[in-house]
Amino acid sequence: MYDLILLLVLLSLGYFFGTYLEKKHYKSILKREKELKSILLFDTKLIPPELQASGGQMVVGHVVVSIDYFKRFVAGLRKLLGGRLKTYESLLDRARREAVLRMKAHAQESDANMIFNIKFETASISKGARDTIGSVEVYVYGSAVKATQ
Amino acid sequence: MLLSNLEILPNKRVVKHLGLVQGSTVRAKHAGKDILASFKNVFGGELKAYTELMQEARDEALQRMVAQAESTGANAVLNIRFATSSVAQGAAELFAYGTAVVLEER
Numbered sequence: 001m002y003d004l005i006l007l008l009v010l011l012s013l014g015y016f017f018g019t020y021l022e023k024k025h026y027k028s029i030l031k032r033e034k035e036l037k038s039i040l041l042f043d044t045k046l047i048p049p050e051l052q053a054s055g056g057q058m059v060v061g062h063v064v065v066s067i068d069y070f071k072r073f074v075a076g077l078r079k080l081l082g083g084r085l086k087t088y089e090s091l092l093d094r095a096r097r098e099a100v101l102r103m104k105a106h107a108q109e110s111d112a113n114m115i116f117n118i119k120f121e122t123a124s125i126s127k128g129a130r131d132t133i134g135s136v137e138v139y140v141y142g143s144a145v146k147a148t149q
Numbered sequence: 150m151l152l153s154n155l156e157i158l159p160n161k162r163v164v165k166h167l168g169l170v171q172g173s174t175v176r177a178k179h180a181g182k183d184i185l186a187s188f189k190n191v192f193g194g195e196l197k198a199y200t201e202l203m204q205e206a207r208d209e210a211l212q213r214m215v216a217q218a219e220s221t222g223a224n225a226v227l228n229i230r231f232a233t234s235s236v237a238q239g240a241a242e243l244f245a246y247g248t249a250v251v252l253e254e255r
Binding site for chain 2: 142
């Protein structure tokens with residue numbers, strides 16, 4: 001009985017706080033994406049020779065995010081049937097966008113306006129094991145360049 | 150020391166190649182922070198303690214790589230890559246490698 005109550009409490013805490021935090025996070029992501037729109041990203045290695053470029057210092061951005069209890073529960077149910085795990089999709093989307101924004105912010109500090117050779121790395125910290133923290137690390141890096149077109 | 154993950158830098162010329170340099174570190178997570186993080190796991194959101202931990206570890210790996218590059222007399226490391234592997238439950242190895250070179254303004 002107590003287990004059931006605990007589960008329901010955790011689920012509702014996860015649902016309300018998780019939804020609130022996610023909305024807040026998306027709002028801040030959208031706002032910062034607008035602010036940093038001027039920095040262009042490339043995953044090519046070679047800087048086009050027609051650009052007047054200088055610099056090339058490495059910039060990094062990374063974040064570790066955790067899933068909330070409710071979403072994890074829903075994903076657990078979903079796993080019985082297979083298909084899209086929407087709750088995890090939004091977690092990874094948030095993590096990647098946040099990491100890119102942090103990298104862009106670093107580039108802006110050094111006055112760069114382009115980042116080349118961007119690489120993403122994603123590491124699962126829990127690897128889906130039971131009773132561990134469902135969280136994911138996203139790491140992104142590239143070389144910041146100041147260039148005029 | 151200029152660190153970059155490009156192979157060719159604008160306005161710079163490689164005058165000497167010094168070969169591969171690398172740095173790595175193995176880190177375990179802090180038990181106390183782990184408990185705090187497990188609370189966070191109910192609500193979701195960023196695990197700041199882990200973010201910091203991973204950043205510290207990557208900085209350490211990079212520093213070791215830079216130290217190696219400095220000892221060979223390089224002034225830049227090009228084409229840097231990162232790799233992560235989990236060694237044991239709750240521990241991770243962070244690895245950084247690149248090519249040490251001497252650069253000159255063109």
